[in-house]
Amino acid sequence: MASDTTARPRASRDAGGVDGSAAAGPAPKTKAAPIRPSLRRARRRNLVAALAFLSPWIVGFLVFTLWPLIYSGYLSLTDYDVINDPSFVGLDNYAQLFADPKVALALGNTLFYAVLQIPAYVIVSLVLAVLLDRAGRASGFFRTVFFLPKMTPPVAIGVLFLLLFNGQNGLVNGALGLVGIDGPAWTTDPAWVKPGLILMSLWTVGSSVIILLAALRSVPEDVLEAARLDGANGLQVTWRVTVPLISPALFFIVIINTINALQTFDEVYTAFFGGGNTTYSNDAALFYVIYLFQQAFEFLHMGYASALAWLLFVIIMAITVVQFVVSRKVVYYEGGER
Template identity: 60%
Template sequence: MQSVLTPKPPRSSKSGRTARAQGPATGTPKAAGSARRREIWAAYGFISPWIVGFVVFTAGPMLASLVLSFTDYDAIGSTHNVGFANYQQLFEDPQVAKSLMNTLIFAVLRVPLAMAFALVLAMLLLKVGRTAGLFRTVFYLPVMTPPVAVGILFLLLFNGNVGLINHVLGFFGIEGPSWTTDSFWVKPGLVLTSLWSVGSTVVIYFAALRSVPKDLYEAAELDGAGRWTSFRHVTLPQISGTLFFTLIVNTIASLQTFTEAYTAFFGTATTQSYSSDAALFYVVYLFQQAFQYMHMGYASALAWLLFLVILVITIIQAKVSKRFVYYEGDQR
């Protein structure tokens, strides 16, 4: 009986204590490191299609164009190194300054108008309830329209004599301008046409507006804030990050506009020089130098100048945005 009640002495196995002490220090980290490496290689495997596509279709062509910008490459004859001659020509070519100014004016007109129009449509979607999905699809469908068709649509709608826009203005007793021939109205007409494809921005704004906490509106209402005050001090700060994102995206897209203007003013046999000069955007001129005149080296220099312009504008926007963009968790 005493042997049963007497507690058994603990086993003092040095090998057991050593195994338990060394297990976590040697075996587990090695297994964890192996699993970690497998996860890393699996991640690289999943993103490898994007990496290959980026190297082959983006980084590779960019580096090639940088090399070609220092040559007289024309895709036909022999290629010679010309140093900085192409870049020097950029400052001597008056068409570069003209096309760049046309592009900047177009971007300044289009970006704020497109953002405001898309925001109005997104706020209207919040009011329609269950049918928001249907209208969201309707607003997005024009994005799928080929840009060439949008260029033809511009000629049909904004024709000074038989265009639908001037007919509607005439119904109200307003004499419509010559959208396609008056150099002053060419860019505003193209800007209005570009509003046809703001559906993607509408969808982004709609998602941002739905994520604004309702209790913020309730608190503002209790404080006596009206609709405009709530929009200014609640809605805009809460979606400022989304507004900044679309500002960057729309600015880059506007600076690279090409198809609509080229289709309307440079892709037809009836192109008139006095109107096409107003529609000579930077990428249109780049395309002409590359594929009409076969000045591939000079076109590469034009492309890198546009890249630097977009880079500088984006950096400026990012610096200025720090004063206006609010993010959750921001302690400012």
């Protein structure tokens, strides 16, 4: 019996060391199982099917987005009038941008419009979304009412602007006159042209209202109820609880509307530049994209217009980057991260 008891520890030491554990050393490497030919063929078929479904978008992106982007970059370095072949001029078009007073005027008008229009657009959208959220069964009807103006063609909105904001017999000044206010000359007074356009842009808040309404209805009810139990009134619940929780949707609307505001064209061109409209000075309504359009298709300065387009691209990109940096501190995402 003694020999048995002494033999076992010795055997353990021989097999695994002093404490009897398994011998230390690198684990044996296992070879990865080879992919079966049938599985490889299935993956290839799935890839081909995915590319087939994506091919319309891929072709459209390459032909109508990427290639025009590359070609406009080339044209911005040339003198090109559509009729004659492009002639390379280097950075002359970009140098001309900083010497052209119309560029500064158009860019100033556009930035002024964007700085005032974006907050007004977001605030009106949020207020309407909050009202819709409390409308109960009637919210479906009002969602349709608010969204229908978004379907209006931009050209029609430009014509409607002239009818509603006419300084002499427009509907807006007529309504102001009922309460004893003498309305301004919205379409002829340079000081009131852009404020009138900002008010007109609120006609199409419907899509943003729908997005914010969906965000409001995704806010947990127990969080709102907890705020009310803590003594918060309706305004405090909205501002301190609801708005932070829907801040990702608000941020999305700000980004999209910033890009749209900096590219404003259709309504303004229809109202102030369409059909040879030269009754009064249009400098107050000369937005950046309108000036770009004039250089490209009225004066046939395609090279210069391409340089204008690239400058706008850089401006929009810079503003968007700044907005994303700021959003890290003010946008609340689920999980508590900002």
